Structures are given as structure tokens and as C-alpha cells.
Amino acid sequence: NAATAGGPSRRRRRRVLLFPLPYQGHINPMFQLAGLLHARGFAVTVFHARFNAPDPVRHPAYDFVPVPEGLPAAGPGTIVETLEHILALNGSLEAPFRERLAALLEPPGARDEVACLVADAHLLTLVDVARRLAVPGLVLRTGSAACFRNFVANPMLCDRGYLPVSAESQLDAPVKELPPYRVRDLMGADSRSSHGHDLMCKLLSRAVEAVRSSAGFILNTFDALEAADLATIRRDLAGVPVFDVGPLHKLSPASSSSLLQQDLSCLDWLDAQAPASVLYISFGSLASMSGEDLAEAAWGVADSGQPFLWALRPGLARGAALPDGFAAATGDRGLVVGWAPQEEVLAHRAVGGFWTHGGWNSALEGACGGVPMLCRPCFGDQMGNARHVEHVWRAGIALDGGGVLERGAVEAAVRRLMRGEEGEGMRGRARELRSRAAAAVADGGSSRLSVDKLVNHILSL
Ligand code: UDX
Numbered sequence: 001n002a003a004t005a006g007g008p009s010r011r012r013r014r015r016v017l018l019f020p021l022p023y024q025g026h027i028n029p030m031f032q033l034a035g036l037l038h039a040r041g042f043a044v045t046v047f048h049a050r051f052n053a054p055d056p057v058r059h060p061a062y063d064f065v066p067v068p069e070g071l072p073a074a075g076p077g078t079i080v081e082t083l084e085h086i087l088a089l090n091g092s093l094e095a096p097f098r099e100r101l102a103a104l105l106e107p108p109g110a111r112d113e114v115a116c117l118v119a120d121a122h123l124l125t126l127v128d129v130a131r132r133l134a135v136p137g138l139v140l141r142t143g144s145a146a147c148f149r150n151f152v153a154n155p156m157l158c159d160r161g162y163l164p165v166s167a168e169s170q171l172d173a174p175v176k177e178l179p180p181y182r183v184r185d186l187m188g189a190d191s192r193s194s195h196g197h198d199l200m201c202k203l204l205s206r207a208v209e210a211v212r213s214s215a216g217f218i219l220n221t222f223d224a225l226e227a228a229d230l231a232t233i234r235r236d237l238a239g240v241p242v243f244d245v246g247p248l249h250k251l252s253p254a255s256s257s258s259l260l261q262q263d264l265s266c267l268d269w270l271d272a273q274a275p276a277s278v279l280y281i282s283f284g285s286l287a288s289m290s291g292e293d294l295a296e297a298a299w300g301v302a303d304s305g306q307p308f309l310w311a312l313r314p315g316l317a318r319g320a321a322l323p324d325g326f327a328a329a330t331g332d333r334g335l336v337v338g339w340a341p342q343e344e345v346l347a348h349r350a351v352g353g354f355w356t357h358g359g360w361n362s363a364l365e366g367a368c369g370g371v372p373m374l375c376r377p378c379f380g381d382q383m384g385n386a387r388h389v390e391h392v393w394r395a396g397i398a399l400d401g402g403g404v405l406e407r408g409a410v411e412a413a414v415r416r417l418m419r420g421e422e423g424e425g426m427r428g429r430a431r432e433l434r435s436r437a438a439a440a441v442a443d444g445g446s447s448r449l450s451v452d453k454l455v456n457h458i459l460s461l
Helices: 024-039 079-105 124-132 145-159 194-212 223-236 265-271 291-304 326-333 342-347 360-369 382-392 407-418 420-441 446-460
Strands: 015-019 043-049 063-067 114-120 137-141 217-219 242-244 278-282 308-311 334-337 351-356 373-375 396-398
Touching: 015 024, 015 079, 024 043, 024 114, 024 137, 024 360, 024 446, 043 079, 063 079, 079 114, 079 124, 079 194, 114 124, 114 446, 124 137, 124 194, 137 194, 145 194, 145 223, 145 382, 217 223, 223 242, 223 420, 223 446, 242 446, 265 308, 265 334, 265 342, 278 291, 278 342, 278 407, 291 326, 291 407, 308 342, 326 334, 342 351, 342 360, 351 360, 351 407, 360 373, 360 382, 360 420, 373 382, 373 407, 382 396, 396 407, 396 420, 407 420, 420 446
Parallel strands: 015 043, 015 114, 043 063, 114 137, 137 217, 217 242, 278 308, 278 351, 308 334, 351 373, 373 396
Antiparallel strands: none
16 A cells, blocks of 8 residues: 555655656557556556557556547657657657647646656657656666667667668678667668667667656566676666566566457467477567568468467558468467467467567567567667577567568577477577566565665655
């Protein structure tokens, strides 16, 4: 109860205000954080854009404040469109957010009740607005600590000529200042046009600025996974308290923040499969692939002979469907659903491998499930995540994101991952990650202690 947690002088229940970036991969961790803070006695108000708005009915304990952004409803597509959309959101949310926050603070006692705002790292303008209204702003970054180091290093990477990428031949060069990254793994390596490069630089520098001027920085990661990166961030951000509270989905009740309906029937299907036999395939909420890549992926999986569960999001392949003959060729060896309960799927004993685009939530959920991963990154932080899965965690294989997929390469990668000694080694290291994640969120674990510190910090603001 917040009254006791805050000490005898604090009689009121304190309220945290949250503002997620309206994409699935950012909404989930923010709602997991909401669940965590609510369980520790805070009242929760979620401010949100109209785009990808959460459903208040599914979160009866929270208050919701819609903030109209006045942008066209169409979601982002390419990396450049995504960057443009995020920057446009910052501009268009600023004034209506200021108005709604000021209104929320107006009633007598309301200002004292509000402890802080926690905004996504890409909503810099909102942290500023809150500060000007005397509300302390904390920042949640939903990606890895390693990726945030990449954000901080971006100006140096540009000065030293790593970025923008001007020739294919540059892509495999190691970035010696930021191991284990190669140039192709950097944020922005995929936005080659000068417009794309400028947008990426703007987005990264604004996120770093938001964090530096914040009252606290929250990361969905844990010490045993990214100790060195966390130590560097703490040094770089001297003065800003850093809270590594991940994996959030293990600390907070199962997420009900899915924007798409999860098909739960696949769990029954998994129940009937042999232990560690199924390859789970999902490319997250934003990544897309060509119809040609989809067909090659499908035939590679079919030819591998491996049982599979495929969460094939509507629109993943821009309207293209699985190739004719695929269903007949795979029969009851495979199940295709539109959207899966991913956390439960990855924790299921029948799942023995995960083909992912390498989004940070997926990478963490895969690690917590103890499953080795085949990573086919598309854009943004996914290349760096795939690099970590393969080279640092040594719990998976990266399928180079550059070229067109080829069914023979897919088949060989699935076999390496799911069968034989090499796959067993990767599975063993994935299980080790699962144990470390479990230790981090257990009583006395590093993330639990970080949550305690975060709660005390918020109450002290
Ligand atoms: C995006 C970026 O791509 C990612 O790299 C970044 O770190 C966060 O924002 P997204 O592409 O959607 O996110 O990937 P990811 O981070 O993996 O998040 C997807 C979320 O959707 C996960 O929490 C996953 O559990 C959930 N999901 C995915 C489902 O619930 N069902 C599915 O079928 C697939």
C-alpha cells in the first residue's frame, strides 16, 4: 500500500502518469511497468494517442486520458516512414498533452497526488511539457542497454565515418568502439538516404536528450544480461538514476495490452506436441517482408521437416499469402495463426526454437523461454539484437537481413537450430539465460532490487 510504502507522512495514494509510444513493442513494456507500479500501490493514469489506442475495458484499475494527435490513421511502414511518424507524433501530441496534463493537475490536491510522468524515450517533447508543469519526468526505453549505448555513440559514429553508410562494402566492417557491432548492426545503417540519416540522428539525439534531462531512466533489461552496457550507461549518465527492471513481462502479470486478438487455440495444439520439437515463427508487430521472402521462408520451413507454429500477422507480407501447396506439404505438422499469445508460447515445453525478427521484447521473451533463436532482423534495433543473440549470448543464429531469403539457407538454419550438437549447445546457453532471468526477478534478485529502488525514488520526487 502506497500510504505505508511512502512513510507515515504520506497519507495519499500517489499516482504515476504513463505515456507509451503507440506501437505494440513499446506499449507492452509500458503496460507491464504499469502493472508493476500498480501492484506496489500507485494509482495509474495512462495518457495515449488515438493511434493504436489501448482498450480501457481491459484495464479497469487504470484511468485513461486520450490525447488526439490529429495525424492520419495510417500506421508506419518503412523505417523512414516510422521515423517520420514518431517525430510527427512528438510535434502533434505536445499541445493537447499540455492542455490535458494541466487540467489533471488543477483540482485541489491533484498536484500533490501526482508523483511523476513515465514517458517512452521517443516522446521527448512530453517529458519537457511535464517538467514545465513541475511534474518530474522519467523515461522508459523499451530496447536493450546495448542499443541505448548505440544511441549515445551516434554522433561519434557519424564523426568517424561509420555512418551514414555509403557503400555495401562498409557493412561488414567491425565498429571497434562498440563491439560486437559491425556497421550493418548499427541503428541507422539501414536508413541510407540523407533524409533517412538526418531523421535517425534527430530521433536518437532527442531520445538521449530526454534521458539526460530526466528524473530517472528505466530499462527493460537485467544486470546478468547486460552488466557492462549498464555500467557504461550509468557512467555516461552521471546524475540520472538508472533502473534495470527487466524482463518486465516476468515481473508483471501477463500483458493484456495486445492490440490484436491473440489466438489461444494454438496452446492446445502445442500441448499435443513433443517436448522442444516445435519451431515458433513470428516477426513482431511492425516488420514486413516481400511475398518472395515469405514463399522462401515457407518452403525452407516445409523442407526442414520440423513441426512449426507460425504467427503470421495480417499484412506481414504486404498482402501476399503463403504459397499454394504449402498447407498440403506440411499437413498437421504445422499450425498457422494470425497472432499468438507469444509469452505463453515461448514458455511452452513443446517449443524448441524461435524464428524471430529480433525485436527486443521477442529476444527477451525468447531468452526467458530458454529457446534458441533464428534471427532475421528487418530494421532499427533488430540488427544489433540479432548480433547479440548470435555472438554474445551464443544462443542462436542470425540470418543476414540484407539479401533475399533462400529456402535452402532457411532449411539448413532450421536444422542447425533444432537438431544436432550445435543446436543443443545453443539450447543449453538459452536455458542458462532463462535461469539468469529467473534469478533477476526472484526475491533479492537484481531486477527486484531495482524495482524497490524505483518505487522509493518515485515516492521521493
Ligand atoms: C518494435 C521494434 O521492432 C523492436 O525492435 C523494438 O525493440 C520495440 O518496438 P516489434 O517489432 O513489434 O517492436 O517487436 P517486439 O519488440 O518483439 O515486440 C512484439 C511484441 O508483440 C512482443 O511483446 C510479443 O510478445 C508480442 N506478440 C508478437 C504477440 O503478442 N503475438 C504475436 O503473435 C507476435
